[in-house]
Amino acid sequence: MMMMKNPLDPEEFRRQAHLVVDFIADYYSNIENYPVCSQVEPGYLTKTMPQSAPLQPAPIETILQDVQKHIIPGITHWQSPRFFGYFQSNGSTGNFLGEMLLTGFNSVGFNWLASPAATELEMLVMEWLLKLLQLPNSFSFSSSGGGVIHGSTCESFVCTLIAAREKRLQSGTKGDALGKLVVYCSDQTHFSLQKACQVVGISPHNVRSIQTKRSMNFQLSPDALLTAIEADVRAGLIPLYVCLTVGTTPTTAVDPLLTLSEVARRFGMWVHVDAAYAGSACICPEFRHFLDGVEGANSFSFNPHKWFLTTLDCCCLWVKDQSDLTKALSNDPELLKNKASETKKVVDYKNWQIALSRRFRAMKLWMVIRSYGVTGLQQVVRKHVKLAKHFEALLSADNRFEVVVPTNFATVCFRVAASDELDSNPLTQSLLESLNGSALVYMTHAVIEGVYVIRVAIGATLTEEKHVLMLWDMVQQHATHLLAKYISPN
Amino acid sequence: MMMMKNPLDPEEFRRQAHLVVDFIADYYSNIENYPVCSQVEPGYLTKTMPQSAPLQPAPIETILQDVQKHIIPGITHWQSPRFFGYFQSNGSTGNFLGEMLLTGFNSVGFNWLASPAATELEMLVMEWLLKLLQLPNSFSFSSSGGGVIHGSTCESFVCTLIAAREKRLQSGTKGDALGKLVVYCSDQTHFSLQKACQVVGISPHNVRSIQTKRSMNFQLSPDALLTAIEADVRAGLIPLYVCLTVGTTPTTAVDPLLTLSEVARRFGMWVHVDAAYAGSACICPEFRHFLDGVEGANSFSFNPHKWFLTTLDCCCLWVKDQSDLTKALSNDPELLKNKASETKKVVDYKNWQIALSRRFRAMKLWMVIRSYGVTGLQQVVRKHVKLAKHFEALLSADNRFEVVVPTNFATVCFRVAASDELDSNPLTQSLLESLNGSALVYMTHAVIEGVYVIRVAIGATLTEEKHVLMLWDMVQQHATHLLAKYISPN
Structure with a gap:
């Protein structure tokens, strides 16, 4: 058999990638010609595609024809100007270029050493955004806080729940006490919180989804929160965590952060503020008031992959005390030991998230901010x-x-x-x-x-x-x- | 202020993306001129970058100059031909084109309807790989199993641990019993398993890291596993899950899957086989014997983002009984209700993973297989x-x-x-x-x-x-x- 060209041969890379750039530019030019929501029937692709992997390579021109003919009809066009579903995930050229660069480098930045630029650019961009959102300085690396880019709000829920859980129970003494922890939210809170609780071992019976009312614009009521907490405390349970939302998924309701976090703090609870959708708006001074009271939170997250010209996946999380996260999520295996980490002068982001490996997502966020400016x-x-x-x-x-x-x-x-x-x-x-x-x-x-x-x-x-x-x-x-x-x- | 061009203007997209293609092709041409491991000092980027986000947009030419001058010196060049660290994460042109397309479409495929092609191409590619790896048909969608693309092995650990946990405890009756669950692995198993246990609420005290020996090529011994399980059973604990490895991280050792899974099955345990690194090799008939015995597992995973010409993030997981995963990870909020899901004839991958949102990762895997062939x-x-x-x-x-x-x-x-x-x-x-x-x-x-x-x-x-x-x-x-x-x- 012929030896093929190296799969990263620069000239072949150049030729093929230019073809795909034009393919995608044409896709955007023609996007209004497609049905916004795909019209295919379940199983459509199985009928047209071979049932086994091809033995031989196909030329890029053939593959792109197949994308046009078989893949595009099955796509719901989230980038269409007539897509008004869910919350949008709005891409941009700047973001696209960032994805190209981060894929091209493909540096696996689990710790500082594995690619210093990946860590340091992430810290920089998170500080830029902190200032842009006028988050309190207590969330900054210059204080004892800091920011990290996660893949999804659910990951941020999971990580902050674990941080809160470990802080409350102390590591290793779980057992019975885990069954007593209670998490609070409103009936408007994103359902990912329920799943995150399930992931970290908090029973669905211990998640209080407090009813909201249209007459109150679907805000979580501080009185209702207090009542629920007090009932649990009387029953011998342990209030652990409350999730407040700025811009709920059903109606973009905004919970009153200040009074709610005051209630939660009385019970030593962890307060998380989820501004997945509306956070992006708060870079405009006229919308910043929706974040008033965020200083009472332990953690805050928003998703640039909704309304910040950034594609999936990109969720920015800040915590007030980075040691809450790193105590709960660190490990220090021999394989990754290195002098930079031992100095404790660097951030090893593997200890801020679930997985070890991580994409260089800061690159796309940095490209977006540079390309469009504030x-x-x-x-x-x-x-x-x-x-x-x-x-x-x-x-x-x-x-x-x-x-x-x-x-x-x-x-x-x-x-x-x-x-x-x-x-x-x-x-x-x-x-x-x-x-x-x-x-x-x-x-x-x-x-x-x-x-x-x-x-x-x-x-x-x-x-x-x-x-x-x-x-x-x-x-x-x-x-x-x-x-x-x-x-x-x- | 001037209104800027639309950030997805197709002609501006075309112009800028072509520039970046050439930038990356040149990077690959010149990659051997860079130090493989970055030589910067901690904090190098803070010193050269502005401390606040720029107010005004910058032209792409300026941004690329900054990437060259400030970012590249901080990158550890995982794509360098002289990078021999950790396990490689080997990119390719085919993969790059796939990332371009999936970023360009940016369809958020949490369920079938949100982009049918994303779901169906993932199912197709997972079936292709199943056949290529000669996995037993019990892991196929044509049986009661199926495959899903996760972001990392740790995510696959977390999801299978939750599936095993819920199957054993039945939902909602946790409390005490959670503290009794025990997870087994060898001292060569990837440390992500420890973290995954921590995530799902299994105490570090209940993770048995069984010693291996050089004289046994660092394989997990079935006798040692049996001894450890029996001791825990005598102590009133519940053996839950064992992780076997094909190609361990320290030395690429291969656990004897057949005898180990027989031991585990006697106790009704969940068996996971992690072939993160070595799985890719098993597409060659001469290496397939390393997977012998995988038929005894409940789940199997490998990472195309190591040795399958694919960049981060891409971890393929198969389970023998898809309902084990979906019972543990499903939710069905009003916002996502749709007729296709209600027919139960489609796969909604949000119920196979932690997060709700998911990138169209199947696109890059499909592009890799099409571009290079088996x-x-x-x-x-x-x-x-x-x-x-x-x-x-x-x-x-x-x-x-x-x-x-x-x-x-x-x-x-x-x-x-x-x-x-x-x-x-x-x-x-x-x-x-x-x-x-x-x-x-x-x-x-x-x-x-x-x-x-x-x-x-x-x-x-x-x-x-x-x-x-x-x-x-x-x-x-x-x-x-x-x-x-x-x-x-x-």
């Missing part, structure tokens, strides 16, 4: 918020619709207005199905206090005013059609 | 093994050196030969420091049964025969120099 990143947030407020105003001016909660950021929650004759929930659900069925737009839903709402998350990078106006036209047309059917079903 | 991937393994055997033969023929364990794969463990006058450990350590100090090569070490060994992991994609011969020249020269100093220290 002013550019603020511009993006403001544009999306302005579009959302405009869409909210259009809905509010039409008595067929009801905006269910105030639009804090750039996600609008609305439904078909209820009346005596109309049952809003099934109608709103039908409206969503009708809109998504067009494949021209994509949105998702939430059910809050029994109310079915359509969530419109405006934040894809390519989304412009014309896309939101097109959505508004569609909402009106589909609603007209639906209501006509409902009122005269024959 | 024959090309086998060629890579065979080339590295051949180079390692050659290096081993050179060492064996020189009585100043001792090969400490047989070279099973492409990692050679050697030391300076001990004699009455020579204390091998400090000399071997000095030899490693002297070699690494040249910055022309990079290796790491292990300490096994008190013996300090230099580990030479041959597996970087660009490594050719000339690099191994250069290493051999250097080893001889540095040893000559050191031994001369030692024998006549004045």
Whole structure:
């Protein structure tokens, strides 16, 4: 058999990578020609792809044809300007270049020595963001805190839960006491917290999901939190951890951080603030007030991979006391011993996360910040918020619709207005199905206090005013059609 | 202020990404001009970088100059042909193109609907690999098993530990019983297992790290495992999980899977086989025997991001009963409810892992397999093994050196030969420091049964025969120099 070229041959790399750059640039140029949500049936790929790995190499040109023909039809186009589902994950050229560089270097930065730049750039970028978000200095490396990039909010939940658990129980004395630990959140908190509790061995019976109300804009009430904690303490349980949210997933509600963290601190609890979605907005001074009270937290996280022009995966976590994390997550095997680590003058990020190995994610965040600057990143947030407020105003001016909660950021929650004759929930659900069925737009839903709402998350990078106006036209047309059917079903 | 161009403007994307392709191709062309291990001092980056995020955007040309000037000096060049440290993480053009595509699409495939292609391509690739590794059909989706791509071996440990824990304890009845669960491994098992146990709430006191011996090539002994289990059962503890390794990190030892899993099954334990490094070799028929007995396992994992031309992060995990994973890791929030999931005809990978969100990692694995074919991937393994055997033969023929364990794969463990006058450990350590100090090569070490060994992991994609011969020249020269100093220290 012929020996193939080295798989990292620089000239072959150059040739093929240029082809793929053009492929992706063309994809973005044509993205509006695709259905936003993939229209394939389950199992579509199995029918078209060979059932065993090919023995021989294929030329890149053939592979790209297959991507176009077989993969793209199965993709839900999160980068489409008409994608309004879940929360967006908005990519950018700067981010893409960062991913290219970090993949190209592929330095496995588990400790400082394994690639000093990976560690030091991460520390630098986390300090930049700390200042940008006006987080208190107690979260800074210059104090006893510090920041780390995780892959997901769930990983940040797991790591801070373990830190809190070990701090409370002291290592090795677990056993019975683990069954007594209780975690608190609201019924609006992201469901990843439940899973994180499951991961670290906290029983689902010991997770208190405290009810919120529409009349309170779905904020967690300090009184309700206190009542729940006191009941557990009376029952001999141990309040461990509370998760507060700035920008909840269903409705972007904002918990009152200051009063809630004061309640939690009275019981020596760990306070985590999850601003996965809304954190990015807080780089604008006019939104920073949503973080007021964050100084009462032990840890804070937000996801640049939602609204900071950054792709998966990138979740920034800060802790006030880095030793809380490193005491719980460190190990020091012979294989990784080195003089730099022994000086204790360097950060070994393996002790700040679950896995040993880690991608050089700081590179993409640094590229994003360098490429757009703070002013550019603020511009993006403001544009999306302005579009959302405009869409909210259009809905509010039409008595067929009801905006269910105030639009804090750039996600609008609305439904078909209820009346005596109309049952809003099934109608709103039908409206969503009708809109998504067009494949021209994509949105998702939430059910809050029994109310079915359509969530419109405006934040894809390519989304412009014309896309939101097109959505508004569609909402009106589909609603007209639906209501006509409902009122005269024959 | 001027409005900037859209951050995903296709033509600007095209222009900038082409520049970065050339930057990286040039990096690979010049990679041998850099010190393999970064020579910077702790804190080097803080001194050169601004302490706050820039307000204004920078042109890509300026940013790339900064990467060249400030970032590259801080990188340890894992892709260098003279990188022989840890285990390699070997990239390739095919992998790079896959990362480009998955970043470009940035579809967040937590469930089938969120991007059907992401789920279905992952299932397809995992079935391809299952056949390629000749894993038993019980691990296939066509049976009741299936495969998933995780980010790291540690994540696979965590998820299988939780699956085993929940299966044993039944959900919600934890409390006391959790403190009784015991996990077994050898003293050669990767330390990530200890951390994974810590994560899921199993006390370090309940992790049995069973001693291995050089005389047994550092294999875990079935008798020693049985003895340890029986002692725990007598003490009222519950044997839960054993981790067996094919290709341990210190010396690439291979545990005897068949007899060990028979012991474990007698006690109803979960058996996990970790072939993080050596799994890739088992795509060659001549190495497949190292997996004999894997049919006795509940789960099996290997890392394409070590030796399968794939960059971080990519760990493939198969389980025999997918419901073990999904019962332990599922949640079904309203926000993600959709008709495809309700049919139960699709796989929702969020229920197979820790986090909700997931990158479209199957894309890079598929690109690697398509780009090189099975024959090309086998060629890579065979080339590295051949180079390692050659290096081993050179060492064996020189009585100043001792090969400490047989070279099973492409990692050679050697030391300076001990004699009455020579204390091998400090000399071997000095030899490693002297070699690494040249910055022309990079290796790491292990300490096994008190013996300090230099580990030479041959597996970087660009490594050719000339690099191994250069290493051999250097080893001889540095040893000559050191031994001369030692024998006549004045």
